[in-house]
Amino acid sequence: MILEVKDLTIPTLDQECVIINKVSFGVKERSIHAIIGPNGSGKSTLAYTIMGLPNYKPSAGKIYFDGIDITNLSITERAKLGITLAWQEPARIDGLSIPKYISLGIKDKENTKDLIREALEIVNLEPERYMKRTIDESLSGGERKRVELAAAIAMRPRLIILDEPDSGLDFIVIEDFLNIFGKIKGLNMTILLITHREDIGMVADYGTLIWRGDSLLTDEFPKVMLKYCAKAGLKEFCKRKLFNGKEACFDEDYIDRIFREEQDL
Amino acid sequence: MSKPEYPEEILGSLEEYNIDIRDFLPGHGKGAKLLLDFNKISGLEQVEGVILKGREIENGIVADIIIKEGTKIEDPVHLCFGVNKEKGIQEIFPRIIAEDNTEVTVQAHCSFPKANGLIHKMFGHFYIGKNCNFTYSETHYHGENSGALVAPVGYIYVGENSIFENNFNLTRGTPGMVKIMIDIYAMKNSVIKSNIRAFGKCKKDSIRIRDSVFLEGENARSIIKMKAAAKDGGEVLMYGITEGNAPRCNGHVECSEIVLGKGSICRARPFIRAIDPTSSVSHEASLGRFPQKWLDELQAKGLTEEEATQILIEAMLQEE
Numbered sequence: 001m002i003l004e005v006k007d008l009t010i011p012t013l014d015q016e017c018v019i020i021n022k023v024s025f026g027v028k029e030r031s032i033h034a035i036i037g038p039n040g041s042g043k044s045t046l047a048y049t050i051m052g053l054p055n056y057k058p059s060a061g062k063i064y065f066d067g068i069d070i071t072n073l074s075i076t077e078r079a080k081l082g083i084t085l086a087w088q089e090p091a092r093i094d095g096l097s098i099p100k101y102i103s104l105g106i107k108d109k110e111n112t113k114d115l116i117r118e119a120l121e122i123v124n125l126e127p128e129r130y131m132k133r134t135i136d137e138s139l140s141g142g143e144r145k146r147v148e149l150a151a152a153i154a155m156r157p158r159l160i161i162l163d164e165p166d167s168g169l170d171f172i173v174i175e176d177f178l179n180i181f182g183k184i185k186g187l188n189m190t191i192l193l194i195t196h197r198e199d200i201g202m203v204a205d206y207g208t209l210i211w212r213g214d215s216l217l218t219d220e221f222p223k224v225m226l227k228y229c230a231k232a233g234l235k236e237f238c239k240r241k242l243f244n245g246k247e248a249c250f251d252e253d254y255i256d257r258i259f260r261e262e263q264d265l
Numbered sequence: 266m267s268k269p270e271y272p273e274e275i276l277g278s279l280e281e282y283n284i285d286i287r288d289f290l291p292g293h294g295k296g297a298k299l300l301l302d303f304n305k306i307s308g309l310e311q312v313e314g315v316i317l318k319g320r321e322i323e324n325g326i327v328a329d330i331i332i333k334e335g336t337k338i339e340d341p342v343h344l345c346f347g348v349n350k351e352k353g354i355q356e357i358f359p360r361i362i363a364e365d366n367t368e369v370t371v372q373a374h375c376s377f378p379k380a381n382g383l384i385h386k387m388f389g390h391f392y393i394g395k396n397c398n399f400t401y402s403e404t405h406y407h408g409e410n411s412g413a414l415v416a417p418v419g420y421i422y423v424g425e426n427s428i429f430e431n432n433f434n435l436t437r438g439t440p441g442m443v444k445i446m447i448d449i450y451a452m453k454n455s456v457i458k459s460n461i462r463a464f465g466k467c468k469k470d471s472i473r474i475r476d477s478v479f480l481e482g483e484n485a486r487s488i489i490k491m492k493a494a495a496k497d498g499g500e501v502l503m504y505g506i507t508e509g510n511a512p513r514c515n516g517h518v519e520c521s522e523i524v525l526g527k528g529s530i531c532r533a534r535p536f537i538r539a540i541d542p543t544s545s546v547s548h549e550a551s552l553g554r555f556p557q558k559w560l561d562e563l564q565a566k567g568l569t570e571e572e573a574t575q576i577l578i579e580a581m582l583q584e585e
Contacts, residue, residue: 051561054557075565076564076567076568076569076570079566087558087562091556093559095583100576151566155567
């Protein structure tokens with residue numbers, strides 16, 4: 001496992017409530033692992049805590065990266081170990097050029113220019129069109145997300161956390177993003193994908209279901225998705241997407257059994 | 266004067282701004298040039314359509330720069346006011362006239378790399394005629410000892426249908442004591458853009474800038490953007506003033522300042538006034554530190570908080 005989260009509990013900043021409660025799961029190296037769950041279940045909180053953001057401190061539990069306990073490391077130290085995060089809504093900063101932004105995490109300074117161009121090409125942005133622009137309001141939401149991904153890719157991290165990469169994008173663009181995730185995986189990076197959408201999650205090898213702050217299941221992604229649908233009572237949706245759809249994984253009896261078990265609970 | 270002798274310390278002093286003054290020396294490039302080495306004119310080159318005249322006075326020069334009617338020049342007019350001494354007084358009295366239908370950029374470089382008790386004063390008058398497109402960019406470097414006292418004053422008249430852009434940049438080195446006053450009078454249908462960037466870096470740095478635009482003509486428009494940072498005890502005070510005194514004129518003032526380290530002070534005072542009921546003037550000001558999210562995003566790329574802050578300051582103070 002490249003990442004192991006053990007019994008992690010994350011309170012709110014004022015310590016009054018628990019957002020994530022004793023969550024445990026592991027992420028295999030060079031896999032795409034989706035963290036799935038409804039809005040407000042604590043997925044992004046989990047992502048920020050793994051990245052080490054100063055306002056997200058666990059009250060209990062441990063985070064291991066490549067066997068090293070990183071629970072008390074700073075965001076910078078974690079990034080230097082090979083973890084990075086692409087934000088759901090990355091900031092727009094006047095005056096910060098796209099090449100400068102992408103170059104910030106590049107360690108191989110001798111090949112900075114080549115790595116910037118390559119990263120832009122991977123996210124399907126023409127380098128000639130973007131090398132002189134800045135990460136300001138003139139970029140569309142989709143362009144800004146691609147630049148964010150390019151900056152993460154150029155770092156060559158071992159683990160990229162993608163926080164809701166699909167938010168605010170239309171379905172044509174989403175298809176493109178799924179292809180980009182495949183390219184990232186091809187560069188031997190591991191992706192921890194935070195999403196609440198099954199069509200995004202379907203590119204994942206594995207998944208963890210977060211439900212009201214608890215981790216209910218970590219398994220192959222279709223099984224996790226089925227559990228998610230069962231929890232949410234979305235049987236018809238589940239059959240359409242998982243049984244009759246192109247991603248068919250389970251027979252109808254199996255789906256019925258999972259839903260019955262959930263109702264019995 | 267084809268090959269003036271000019272102090273090497275000044276020639277290389279703006280490298281951090283990615284400006285090489287050598288590119289602007291007489292004999293290089295096509296633009297008109299006026300070089301001042303302390304109080305002596307060390308280089309002067311005219312081009313067609315531009316009259317450049319200078320006269321040495323006790324502590325500096327009086328200069329006339331006239332862009333003749335209809336002249337449109339691509340290469341900027343270069344003014345270099347350098348002092349390669351620790352102490353002394355340099356006074357500049359320029360009169361810049363852009364006659365009607367002209368297009369020109371004037372780049373002024375003020376470099377005092379050894380300043381330690383140096384005084385630089387400028388008292389400038391600008392007259393921009395009708396239908397002009399005039400850009401004035403001034404880049405300053407005052408050395409690393411906070412040893413300069415710099416006090417430029419500018420009165421600028423911008424005629425009908427003209428565009429005037431003012432860029433002032435003092436973000437490298439240590440500023441010392443800086444007091445700047447700019448008054449711009451905008452006539453009918455004119456457009457004013459004024460961008461000010463300054464960075465106070467230590468206790469001895471005190472920057473006060475007053476940038477005023479008076480919208481005197483119908484449909485005149487303006488935007489003042491003032492951006493500053495103060496760290497380690499530095500002080501920055503910025504007044505952005507806009508008055509809407511004519512029908513349907515429109516002005517905006519924007520002040521952004523970042524404070525870093527104990528004892529640093531940033532103050533922004535946007536002052537707006539509209540005396541015509543059809544005019545519109547607005548302002549926005551922000552003071553403080555960078556949003557935590559911005560720092561987090563850069564730190565997630567492996568930067569320390571200090572490195573991330575430095576990148577953000579550089580971005581904020583970037584010339585537009």
